[in-house]
Amino acid sequence: MSASSTRKTTEDLRIKKVFLESGIEVDPVYTADDVEPLGIRNEMPGIYPFTRGIHPAMYREKPFTIRQYAGFASPEETNTRFLFLIQNGQSGLNVAFDLPTQCGLDSDDPAALGEVGRVGMAVDTLDDFEIAFRGIDLDKITVSLTINGTAIILIALYIALAEKRGIDIKSLRGTAQNDILKEFIGRGTWIFPVDKSVKLVVDTIEYCAKHVPKYSPVSVCGYHIRESGANPIQEMAYAFCIAKAYTDGALSKGIDIDDFASRLSFNFDIYGNFFEQIAKFRGGRRLWAKIIREEYGAKNDHSCWLRMIAGGGGGGLTKEQPENNIIRSAYYALISALSGTQTMALCSYDEAYTIPTEKSAEISLRTMQIMIHEMGICDTVDPLGGSYYVEALTDRFEHEIAREMKTVEAWGGIVNAVATGKIQESVSKQAYQREMGFQTGVVPKVGLNMFTREEDPRPVDFHPYNQEAADNQVLKLNRIKASRNQEAVQRHLAEIKADALADNNLLPSIIAAVKEYATVGEIVQVLKEVYGEFEEPIFI
C-alpha cells in the first residue's frame, strides 16, 4: 500500500493550514511519495550540485570557522587589538570602518562631525593602514574588510600596503565585503549611481582575477536584504541576482568564469522557521551550482560552490526578555551547522539594545563551541539529508528562488530594480507587515507578544565617543596633507579622472594615488565629478 492512500490532509485531520514566512504551505506529514519523483536521493556532499555540502567530509575534516565581528575606533587601537588576537592564535582579522570612511568622506569633512571613529576605524590615507597593520605579517594573516561604497579604495590601500612591503601580491589573501548592490536595498552606504557602483565592483574582480588571484574581492550579502524585510526566498533570489550582475560584468571584461567564480562568497541571515532556513540554504546551494555550471559553463567544481557565512541575525532577537535571545541564537547556530555553512557568526543576546558586553560575546562563542564539541554536530555530513520534509522543502526552495529571480528579470534586472527603488519598496512594505504582525500578535514572538511580563527599561549603552581620538585623526590627516608630494597626488588624481572618463579599470590609478597618500575623500570627490551621485528613489 502506498503512503499516499493513507495520507491525511489538513481537511481530513481538521487542523489549521500552516504557511511558512515565504508563503509555502506545509503539509502535516511528508512521505517517500514527496521525494521519490525528485530523484535526488543519491546526491552526495562534495559532488555537484552540492546540495548536501561543498566538501565530501565537511565538519569531520574541519569544523566551520567562528568569526565574530568587532570594530575599534582608531588605527592605533585596531593595531593593539590585532596584535593581541594574533598572539592568542587567531589567524583572521575582521575590520569595521567608521561611517565617514564607508561614505567616502575624510575625517575633517563637516558631514563627518561626531562620526569619526564611532562605529569602526577611521581611514583617510595609507598612513592609517600602515599604523593598523604595523607588525602584522600580511602573508600569514587574512584580513577581512567590511567595506562597500569605498571598497575599491580600501582594496587599493591593502594592495599598496603589501606592495610597499615587498610582498608578491600574487600570493596575497584576504576578503572585502564589496557588495554595493545590497547597500541600495539595506544598510545605505551607497555613493555613486547604481551602474557606476557596479562598475567599481567589476573593476576589483577583474584586477584581482589577473593580479591578486588569492584575494576574495566580493562577499554578496543576502543578510542585509533579509534584515530590511525580504522573506527567505527573496533573500536568496536577490543575492543570486546581485552575484550574477557582478559575474556578467566580469565576463564582459573577457575574464573566464573559472578565473573568478570560486573567489565569490556569500553572507546570509538566519532567523525564523527552523526548517525553512535549512531548506533555503540546501536549495540555494543546489541552484547556485546549476546557475554557474549550466548558465555560465564553468568547468571547475570550485566555481560552483556556494561558500557562505551564515549567522544568527539581529532580526530575530528581541529587546524584551533578552535572555531568550541566548536560546534563539543557539537554534540559529544549529540551523547554520545543519545547513553546511563554512563560517558562522552569532549576534550577542544584548545586541538588540546595547553594545555587547564581553560576557555576552563570550556566551555567543561558547554556544558555537558547545555545538562543535559536545553535540556531535561535526560527526556526520548533512544529517538531515533524506528527511522527507527537508528534501521536499529543499526542492521547493530551489524552484521558488529561481522563480523569484525571474520576477527580478521582469523588473528589468537587479540594477534597474534597485535604481528605481522597486525592491526597496516591496521589502519595506513587508518589513511593515512583519512589524505589525508582531505588534498585533498575529505573528507569535515569545516575550514580545506572548508570555510577556513587566520589565524595567534596559540600560542602553554606547561606547562613549572619543573626541580626542577624532581630533587626533584630523590632526594626523592635516600633517600628512602638508608633508606629501602634492604634485604627485594631483597627477594621480587626474589619472583617476581620466581613467573614469575612459571607462578603464580604476584600480591601477587608485593604487598609485594612495601610495602618494591621496585621501579616500579626494578620490571619491574625483569620481563624483565624473559619475555623479545616486539619487535615492523615495516611494513613501
Next chain:
Amino acid sequence: MKILLAKPGLDGHDVGVKVLAHGLKDAGFEVVYTGLRKSIETIVDMAVERQADAIGLSILSGTHLILAERMNGVMAERKLDIPWLVGGNIPVLDVPKLEASGAAKAFPTGSKIQEIIEYFETLNTKK
C-alpha cells in the same frame, strides 16, 4: 497633519523609519520622507518647503545628542516653531537630555507604532 520623517547624519539604518512611515500613512497622516544622509539644514529646509506640522529624526548610530543640538540651533536661528522628535537607539539616560535640547519627545527603539501615532494625534489636537 503632515509629518516629515528624516535621516540626519551618515547612519543608513532606515528599516524602522520606513516602517513608521507606512504606519503613520495607514493611520491617516500625510508623510514626507527625506531619504538618507541629510544635513540638519536640508531637513529644516524641506520641512518649511513642504509645510510639515512636525519633524521626526531617525538616528541609530549614536550621534543623537550632537544632531539634536544642531537641530535646536537651526530651529532657533530660523525662528521656527515646528515640533520635532527623535527616534532610534536612544539610551534611557539620554531622553531627558534630548528633551532639554528642544526635542518634543524621544522614542527609543522598541516603541510601539500605536504609541507614536497617538502622540502625533495629541500634537494634532493641540494645533
